[in-house]
Amino acid sequence: MSKYIVADDHPLFRNAICQVLKTIEETPDIVEAQDMASLQTKLTDHPDADLVLLDLHMPGAHGFSALAYVKGQSPELPVLVVSANEKPEIMQRAVEFGSKGFLPKSSGIEDIQTAIKSALQGEVWLPDSAGEQTPASKDECKLMKGIASLTPQQYLVLTMLAEGLLNKQIAYELDVTEATIKAHMTAIFRKLSVRSRTQAVLAISKLNLESPQNIES
Amino acid sequence: MSKYIVADDHPLFRNAICQVLKTIEETPDIVEAQDMASLQTKLTDHPDADLVLLDLHMPGAHGFSALAYVKGQSPELPVLVVSANEKPEIMQRAVEFGSKGFLPKSSGIEDIQTAIKSALQGEVWLPDSAGEQTPASKDECKLMKGIASLTPQQYLVLTMLAEGLLNKQIAYELDVTEATIKAHMTAIFRKLSVRSRTQAVLAISKLNLESPQNIES
DNA sequence: ATTTTCATTAGACATTAGTCGTACAGGCCC
DNA sequence: GGGCCTGTACGACTAATGTCTAATGAAAAT
Numbered sequence: 001m002s003k004y005i006v007a008d009d010h011p012l013f014r015n016a017i018c019q020v021l022k023t024i025e026e027t028p029d030i031v032e033a034q035d036m037a038s039l040q041t042k043l044t045d046h047p048d049a050d051l052v053l054l055d056l057h058m059p060g061a062h063g064f065s066a067l068a069y070v071k072g073q074s075p076e077l078p079v080l081v082v083s084a085n086e087k088p089e090i091m092q093r094a095v096e097f098g099s100k101g102f103l104p105k106s107s108g109i110e111d112i113q114t115a116i117k118s119a120l121q122g123e124v125w126l127p128d129s130a131g132e133q134t135p136a137s138k139d140e141c142k143l144m145k146g147i148a149s150l151t152p153q154q155y156l157v158l159t160m161l162a163e164g165l166l167n168k169q170i171a172y173e174l175d176v177t178e179a180t181i182k183a184h185m186t187a188i189f190r191k192l193s194v195r196s197r198t199q200a201v202l203a204i205s206k207l208n209l210e211s212p213q214n215i216e217s
Numbered sequence: 218m219s220k221y222i223v224a225d226d227h228p229l230f231r232n233a234i235c236q237v238l239k240t241i242e243e244t245p246d247i248v249e250a251q252d253m254a255s256l257q258t259k260l261t262d263h264p265d266a267d268l269v270l271l272d273l274h275m276p277g278a279h280g281f282s283a284l285a286y287v288k289g290q291s292p293e294l295p296v297l298v299v300s301a302n303e304k305p306e307i308m309q310r311a312v313e314f315g316s317k318g319f320l321p322k323s324s325g326i327e328d329i330q331t332a333i334k335s336a337l338q339g340e341v342w343l344p345d346s347a348g349e350q351t352p353a354s355k356d357e358c359k360l361m362k363g364i365a366s367l368t369p370q371q372y373l374v375l376t377m378l379a380e381g382l383l384n385k386q387i388a389y390e391l392d393v394t395e396a397t398i399k400a401h402m403t404a405i406f407r408k409l410s411v412r413s414r415t416q417a418v419l420a421i422s423k424l425n426l427e428s429p430q431n432i433e434s
Numbered sequence: 435a436t437t438t439t440c441a442t443t444a445g446a447c448a449t450t451a452g453t454c455g456t457a458c459a460g461g462c463c464c
Numbered sequence: 465g466g467g468c469c470t471g472t473a474c475g476a477c478t479a480a481t482g483t484c485t486a487a488t489g490a491a492a493a494t
Contacts, residue, residue: 087304151441164416167481179444182482187441189482196450197481198414199381205422368471384451396474399452404471406452413480414451437494443487450481456474463468 002120003029003048007039008055008082013105017053017082020112036060036069036159040152043073051119052079053103056094062162063208064097065147069155071098072148080119091126097144101125143203146192154191157184161197162204219337220246220265224256225272225299230322234270234299237329253277253286253376257369260290268336269296270320273311279379280425281314282364286372288315289365297336308343314361318342360420363408371408374401378414379421 004021008014014032021028031046033039035058043049052074056066070079081094082103091102100119103112104127111127118125150158153174160170167185171178185197194200221238225231231249238245248263250256252275260266269291273283287296298311299320308319317336320329321344328344335342367375370391377387384402388395402414411417 153442161415162419164411164413164419166413168479176442177444178480179446180442182480183443186482186484194381195482196381196383198378198418201415201418202379202381202422205419205425208422370472385449393472394474395450396476397472399450400454400473403452403454412452435494437492439492440490442489445486446484448481448483450479452477452479454475454477458473459471461468461470464466 001025001027001029002050003031003046005031005033005039005042005046005049005052007033007042007052007058009034009058010055013055017112020109021116023109024113024116034058036066037156039070040073043070043077047074049074049077051100051116052077053082053116054079054099056081056083056085060156060159062159062204064093064144065155065158065204065207067094067097067099068144068147069150072150073152075148078119078122080115093140095124095126096141099124102127140207143192143207147204149191150188154184154188157181158188158200158204161185161188162201218242218244218246219267220248220263222248222250222256222259222263222266222269224250224259224269224275226251226275227272230272234329237326238333240326241330241333251275253283254373256287257290260287260294264291266291266294268317268333269294270299270333271296271316273298273300273302277373277376279376279421281310281361282372282375282421282424284311284314284316285361285364286367289367290369292365295336295339297332303346305346308346310357312341312343313358319344321346357424360409360424363410364421366408367405371401371405374398375405375417375421378402378405379418 002025006014006017008017018030021030031042031049033042037060052070054067054070055061056063058066067079067081078100079098080101080103081099082105083090084105086104086106094102100122101115101124103115107127115125147155156174157170160173167178167181171181174181189195189200192200192203194203219242223231223234225234235247238247248259248266250259254277256275269287271284271287272278273280275283284296284298295317296315297318297320298316299322300307301322303321303323311319317339318332318341320332324344332342364372373391374387377390384395384398388398391398406412406417409417409420411420
């Protein structure tokens with residue numbers, strides 16, 4: 001029997017995924033998470049999980065940074081990215097950043113089954129609509145590694161930074177002093193190789209949807 | 218005879234566009250710009266231009282903010298957006314934000330001719346690959362209006378902010394005091410309806426590639 | 435059991451960012 | 465010309481940001 005963690009903020013969609021899981025095996029062990037905070041808890045509570053089905057657009061998730069964070073917390077745990085996004089570049093990026101595949105939400109049941117089985121066996125599955133080449137980028141990979149090295153608390157602070165909040169506001173939300181947030185910021189900047197909150201925001205926004213159309217004459 | 222402003226940072230591609238223009242009329246009046254700074258100059262020097270062919274990925278341009286800026290400087294001047302980007306959402310956004318069409322760089326000569334002729338007649342042309350609906354977003358439109366209302370100097374400061382530069386660095390580059398840059402920042406924040414440089418960066422990064430995949434169950 | 439490592443927490447201090455009031459030059463209307 | 469608006473520019477002041485040092489506690493290594 002396999003244990004799955006289903007991370008998606010839509011109850012209906014989580015349910016749909018669970019239904020498919022039951023077609024794969026009779027009594028799957030399913031853990032659900034509806035945001036990054038609960039996902040983090042589930043990851044530590046269930047270190048024996050076999051697969052994470054991860055939506056990149058949950059509350060607290062910012063594009064690929066969510067994937068990087070999960071890979072950083074549980075490097076050995078296979079992750080299958082699920083998203084409404086259909087763009088080939090996004091699919092390729094997901095795999096490049098450590099995902100065992102990419103599942104568009106428009107996928108049919110058979111594709112979902114195939115993708116999950118592949119991921120469990122350590123293989124990568126992509127829909128036919130995904131293109132061929134994987135351009136890769138030094139800076140992006142470095143950034144992904146940086147995000148993966150963040151602690152849970154630091155990742156949380158980063159997402160709140162990405163909401164445009166002030167240090168003071170973040171401190172209030174997390175019930176710590178502003179000085180603590182500043183210390184986290186400094187640590188985050190170092191790990192992401194940036195020098196200010198402005199550059200940090202720029203870095204992760206590039207990560208979200210940057211298409212590699214920079215290959216120019 | 219019509220006067221064109223061709224704004225693209227690739228000399229080869231500018232040349233190619235010029236060749237096509239010559240097939241439309243015998244002696245087109247062509248003005249070229251290779252970055253946003255020179256484009257700004259050309260706009261003021263040639264207020265009698267009939268059409269701008271604008272690449273969204275020039276130095277100094279940040280996605281749609283470049284389009285917004287041009288529309289703000291010369292509201293009556295038709296703009297035809299040229300880009301390597303092929304995504305339907307991007308094409309729709311371009312039109313929604315005031316462009317007279319969208320020309321993928323992979324277009325054939327006939328399409329380019331058609332698009333230019335349409336634009337000159339005030340009509341909108343889109344390639345077949347562009348989808349149907351135009352979702353639109355209140356916030357995005359408001360933001361575009363804000364960018365369009367920026368003065369040239371303010372736009373310049375905004376682009377440098379989007380490079381992750383400090384006020385001090387921007388001041389040095391523009392050869393003014395830091396106090397001046399701060400004043401510009403405050404003005405920019407007001408026009409973009411944000412309260413800090415962090416939020417300003419977030420706002421324009423959303424504008425660049427935000428796909429309306431937020432229509433959720 | 436002890437050491438080591440590291441996340442988390444903060445206070446003191448220095449730097450950067452942002453607001454306000456103001457000044458000056460050019461364009462425009464009357 | 466004399467007002468009037470606007471873009472640009474600046475200094476002074478306040479708020480926010482970032483660095484450094486250091487203490488605590490918890491987990492991992494020895």
